[in-house]
Amino acid sequence: MKLKRGIFHFKTPICVSGFAAVAGQKESKGPLKDDVDVFLKGRFFGEKSFEKAESKMQQIAVIKAMQKANLTADEIDAIFAGDLLNQCIGTNYGLRELEIPFVGLYGACSTMAESILVASTFIETGLVKKTISVTSSHFCAAERQFRFPLEYGGQRKRTAQWTATAAGAVLLESGNKKKIYVKSGCLGKIIDFGVKDISNMGAAMAPAASDTIIRFLEETKTTCNDYDLILTGDLGRVGSDLLYELLDQKGVNIRAKHKDCGLLIYDRNDKDINSGGSGAGCSALVFCANILKQLEEGILKKVLFVATGALMSKRSNQQGESIPAVAHLIYLKGEEKWN
Amino acid sequence: MEKKEYLNLVKKISPKANIKKTFLCSFFIGGLICAFGEALRQFFLYFRFEEEDAGAMVSFVLIIITAILTGFGIFRKIANIAGAGTFVPITGFANAVVSPALEFKTEGFILGVAAKMFVIAGPVIVYGIFASIVYGAIFYFVKLIGG
Amino acid sequence: MELIFALLKAFLVGGFICFVGQFLLDKTPLIPAKILVIYVVMGVFLGAIGIYKPILKFAGAGASVPLTGFGYLLCKGVKKAVEQEGFIGIFKGGFSICAVGVSAAIFCGLLVALIFQSRGR
CATH class of the missing domain: 3.40.47.40 (Stage V sporulation protein AD)
Structure with a gap:
């Protein structure tokens, strides 16, 4: 139900039936260490570049979220995803093997909420039943795209923020199922x-x-x-x-x-x-x-x-x-x- | 809130660099690097290097040390404290060449390493050489007229 | 004793030149890349008007190791080349005198890229 330009109330039940979080090394030392589903170790998480490492995180997040909801990839109607890299390659390569109907989104760091919002609107129409929203970022991949090489000796400003190496996936379903x-x-x-x-x-x-x-x-x-x-x-x-x-x-x-x-x-x-x-x-x-x-x-x-x-x-x-x-x-x- | 008002607020709220610390660190570490350079220079002069060659050898040694420290990921940590103390000396130039070279290894040795090598240090070479050409030209024509 | 004095002079002058860079970084909107370009051009300029040479004589590596010293070197090189070879020296002097530094940097860049791996965080 539309309230005003851009603001919606959903009239049908849209429930979160699964969710998973994947994180890198620095995040594993942070306050969330007990809550994260999968920690990845090593420089490239066993891949060949930081970009591929990011893709792997996103893929693991999706698979883990599906496992938690007891679903397989071919039961998912649509996946809404994006990341920070140019042309969203973190997403494109990470989700390549899953063969789920795909909507690519770019909302920079807002992608998690954006993808859940878009997925919910799709579910509200009744055209899809089960969707996944997923996004990720990787410190090293972002740093080399937006700033300087990692080993370049620059001083970080006190207003600067640290790009997280992490991914999160949320599985939404229509219906009265979860909490x-x-x-x-x-x-x-x-x-x-x-x-x-x-x-x-x-x-x-x-x-x-x-x-x-x-x-x-x-x-x-x-x-x-x-x-x-x-x-x-x-x-x-x-x-x-x-x-x-x-x-x-x-x-x-x-x-x-x-x-x-x-x-x-x-x-x-x-x-x-x-x-x-x-x-x-x-x-x-x-x-x-x-x-x-x-x-x-x-x-x-x-x-x-x-x-x-x-x-x-x-x-x-x-x-x-x-x-x-x-x-x-x-x-x-x-x-x-x-x- | 007006944009101008907001930008003033941003300026007010954003934490400033701790200048006592950054000024001291840049002076101290920059000074140490230069003193180390001077020690090297004296060493090469002692072994009968020409004045000019001794200077070149100092640069050479500092560049190699920087390259190794960059490779081991140590330079970045020193530079984060030193600021201008490491990027103003020749160490900064060396790091600016080596770090993108290392970084873009994943894109291959031609289009990655080699093509990106001067992505940060390039401007220094371009404007340094250009300034020297301008000066050379002025010097040449002054000499021509004057002499 | 003389050696200690030379090191101290290098420390103070070199430290001061770096401090000015930090001042520009923290107190003006200039980014490192721009500061370095200003430094190298200043080095050429100060060399051209004859100010940098006495500083270099006094401080040794304290003036030659910072990037202004690189600028001065270019200036010195082009002057010498013009004196010896005339017109062609304008285009020759700069690169020939900084050849060691630039070649060493290129060499090290390639070698480090071959040996090391970019570290994750």
């Missing part, structure tokens, strides 16, 4: 407040998160107090602080309910991390490893998941463009029976 349901969603707009610093992505993405949250709360006539958790994608420390300021101006205070994936994924004492984690895999990992588990166990009941993505490329940055951003929102509810 977690996708209830509503809000598509983000492309928002650009003129931030140009490629080492300060949190600042570029905070306005997009603010816009999406405000639009959703206004249209659904709810407040922060109606939710147990408002989880933003990867704003990091700097972006979260900016989000609070932006929302304060609109009279919304989410501080008590807010958590950010970029701040949950790594040990805060790790000096490499600076402002926090980032990357499509960051929100995918935190969401699939930790948040969905808490929803399933009933620790959390109502969660707004707002994944944010910065939509620049190295080329647009070199041409002097600012960084546009997008934030997609989904509302998940944990309940015994859909109503």
Whole structure:
């Protein structure tokens, strides 16, 4: 059911019937180490390049999610996926062997929420029954595409974020089967407040998160107090602080309910991390490893998941463009029976 | 919030570099590299190298040490602390050549390693050589007229 | 004693040149690549107007190891080549004097790529 431009309530039950998270070495030392399904070790995870390693992560995440839901690849109607690499090669090669009808998405670090939102809309139409949403990022593959060679001796700025090496997959099914349901969603707009610093992505993405949250709360006539958790994608420390300021101006205070994936994924004492984690895999990992588990166990009941993505490329940055951003929102509810 | 207002807020909230630390580290480590270079230079001069060749040998040795440290992944760690202390000396130039060469190995030795080798260090060569040509031309014509 | 004094001079002057680079990095929007280009062009310029030579004489490697020293070297090379060979020296001097450094870097780059692997994180 359409509420307003870009904001939907789903009238049919769309349940999360399986989910899995895969992570790399650094993430295995972080606070989520007990929640992740598969840890991959070594430089290339046994593959021949960082890009291929990312593909492998995504493939494992999908297979693991299907196993958990007792499904096989030929039972899945459609897969919605994307990653950060040019032409989404992490996804294209990772899903090649699974032979599932495929919709490629690019939402940068917002891909987890975007793919769940698109999959839910497909299910709502009744044309598909079982879908998978998957995304990933790899620190080394992202670093060499967006920044410098790994062994180049540069100083990381204190506003910089660390791209997570991780993948997460969510299996959605239509019907009254499990305990977690996708209830509503809000598509983000492309928002650009003129931030140009490629080492300060949190600042570029905070306005997009603010816009999406405000639009959703206004249209659904709810407040922060109606939710147990408002989880933003990867704003990091700097972006979260900016989000609070932006929302304060609109009279919304989410501080008590807010958590950010970029701040949950790594040990805060790790000096490499600076402002926090980032990357499509960051929100995918935190969401699939930790948040969905808490929803399933009933620790959390109502969660707004707002994944944010910065939509620049190295080329647009070199041409002097600012960084546009997008934030997609989904509302998940944990309940015994859909109503 | 207006864009301008927001950008000011970003400036206010974003943590600044710890300049006490970065300034000190760059001075100290940069100074140490240069002092080490001077020790090498004195060493080569002691063994009767020409002044010019001694300088070239210093560069040569520093480049090799940097290349090895880059290969072992140690240079990056030092550079993260040193900042300009490692990228201003010739060590920075060597690292800028070696690191992309190593990185793009997965794309092959022709289009990867070789083609990407000067992706960071190239500008220094291009503008250094260009500046020398400009200076050479001026010097040549001044000499022609004057002399 | 003389040696210690020479090392100290190299340390102080070299350290100062690096510090200026860090200052530009932290206090201006300049990125490392641009700072390096400015440094090398400054080296050529300071060499051309005769300021860099006395600094080099005083600080030795403290002035020759930083990238301004590379610029000065180019400047010195082109001047010498023009004096000896005339017009063609304009295009010859720069590359011939920095040949060792650039060749060593290329050689090391290839060798390191052959021997080592890019490390994961």
